[in-house]
Amino acid sequence: MTDIDTxxxxxxxTNATLLAPAxxxxxxxxxxxxxxxxxxxxxxxxxxxxPATLLARAEVVDCGGRLVxxxxxxxxxxxxxxxDRADEFExxxxxxxxxxxxxxxxxIMASVRAVRAADEDALVAAAxxxxxxxxxxxxTTVEMKSGYGLDLDAELRMLAAARRLGRERPVRVVTSFLGxxxxxxxxxDDRAAYVRDVVERMLPAVAAAGLADAVDAFLETxxxxxxxxRAVFDAARRLGLPVKLHADQLSDGGGAALAAAYGALSADHxxxxxxxxxxxxxxxxxxxxxxxGAYYLLRETRRPPVxxxxxxxxxxxxxxDCNPGTSPLTSLLFAMNMAATLFGLTVAECLDGVTTAAARxxxxxxxxxxxxxxxxxxxxxxxxxxxxxxxYHLGADLLHSRVFGGRADxx
Ligand code: NIG
Ligand code: FE
Numbered sequence: 001m002t003d004i005d006t007x008x009x010x011x012x013x014t015n016a017t018l019l020a021p022a023x024x025x026x027x028x029x030x031x032x033x034x035x036x037x038x039x040x041x042x043x044x045x046x047x048x049x050x051p052a053t054l055l056a057r058a059e060v061v062d063c064g065g066r067l068v069x070x071x072x073x074x075x076x077x078x079x080x081x082x083x084d085r086a087d088e089f090e091x092x093x094x095x096x097x098x099x100x101x102x103x104x105x106x107x108i109m110a111s112v113r114a115v116r117a118a119d120e121d122a123l124v125a126a127a128x129x130x131x132x133x134x135x136x137x138x139x140t141t142v143e144m145k146s147g148y149g150l151d152l153d154a155e156l157r158m159l160a161a162a163r164r165l166g167r168e169r170p171v172r173v174v175t176s177f178l179g180x181x182x183x184x185x186x187x188x189d190d191r192a193a194y195v196r197d198v199v200e201r202m203l204p205a206v207a208a209a210g211l212a213d214a215v216d217a218f219l220e221t222x223x224x225x226x227x228x229x230r231a232v233f234d235a236a237r238r239l240g241l242p243v244k245l246h247a248d249q250l251s252d253g254g255g256a257a258l259a260a261a262y263g264a265l266s267a268d269h270x271x272x273x274x275x276x277x278x279x280x281x282x283x284x285x286x287x288x289x290x291x292x293g294a295y296y297l298l299r300e301t302r303r304p305p306v307x308x309x310x311x312x313x314x315x316x317x318x319x320x321d322c323n324p325g326t327s328p329l330t331s332l333l334f335a336m337n338m339a340a341t342l343f344g345l346t347v348a349e350c351l352d353g354v355t356t357a358a359a360r361x362x363x364x365x366x367x368x369x370x371x372x373x374x375x376x377x378x379x380x381x382x383x384x385x386x387x388x389x390x391x392y393h394l395g396a397d398l399l400h401s402r403v404f405g406g407r408a409d410x411x
Contacts, residue, residue: 071140071378083114138380147178318353
């Protein structure tokens with residue numbers, strides 16, 4: 001039977017504390033109702049006002065007063081990778097710097113060696129527990145980058161593994177091609193040729209295979225310069241792919257302004273971004289993706305310019321940046337806590353950062369990220385009644401259940 005033959009039966013979540021989009025009045029706490037049909041939200045209101053005829057034909061889920069938010073969105077991860085870099089962490093604790101370790105052949109290249117040695121099955125198997133851990137925090141959409149392959153085959157394999165993860169679990173996977181993450185060791189004597197390869201061969205092949213939803217790059221003294229990033233972004237533009245940028249993480253390289261100049265969906269990290277960069281992002285509608293896990297693990301002291309983002313009206317997202325080098329973090333709730341305690345975000349900003357702003361950072365505002373009629377019924381139902389509880393706990397298991405496209409599951 002096809003969907004057309006099957007009249008879909010609505011599902012209603014009743015007695016909920018609904019997190020309404022900014023500026024929209026929510027029903028009284030513990031009294032909200034959310035109606036979904038065919039995987040989409042169709043109505044929100046007060047449980048007491050539900051028509052008896054609708055209740056009679058619907059499946060009813062009593063939330064018992066629980067907080068219901070949109071399914072959370074982790075909009076920046078390197079979830080697909082192999083191996084770990086605990087040894088480098090230990091060396092950093094003993095005084096070595098991230099740049100020194102990278103110069104000695106560790107850092108990103110250590111993960112590249114591990115990924116090149118792994119087949120697609122091994123990449124999927126390594127990433128699945130991380131994905132399950134994110135889902136256990138109510139995450140229903142995860143962005144995943146390539147960038148630890150740095151040759152065509154390994155980059156394609158990473159992205160294919162990401163797509164497969166989205167088929168193996170009830171979660172939406174959004175991919176970004178990050179061929180411009182680092183110049184691989186074997187090509188350091190001709191970096192221009194590597195960039196040409198990314199632009200002329202890797203990116204078109206990845207796009208033709210339908211494996212990239214966006215194109216990312218790492219603008220940094222230890223990675224790529226502005227001209228190189230421009231070449232990659234120009235190629236993305238020719239292929240009709242949106243761009244995003246690892247920008248101003250370790251130094252102010254003008255990354256925020258460069259991302260804005262290309263109308264990037266997001267600029268990410270941004271610890272060293274200045275006032276002009278924030279203003280340019282506001283004008284371009286580029287989202288600031290804050291990654292407190294990397295800030296914390298690298299013991300960075302310079303904080304992203306949150307005040308300037310507020311003043312200019314730059315939407316702020318919060319993500320795990322889950323990666324083996326600088327942020328081995330698989331809890332988006334913990335990232336929210338760090339965004340609050342380390343960067344000074346409010347509870348409302350943290351919630352917005354993993355829902356509405358994160359959806360925008362992926363170009364998916366029309367689809368996900370808010371409890372609104374027309375959006376997909378991706379929900380997180382919490383053993384909590386106030387949004388502050390999601391930000392306040394350190395490593396608690398707060399999720400009651402998750403709903404993906406109208407279907408409930410418990411990860
Ligand atoms: O987002 N900034 C660049 N890329 C990753 C870390 C890369 C690594 O060390 O593996 C990040 O922090
Ligand atoms: Fe990253």
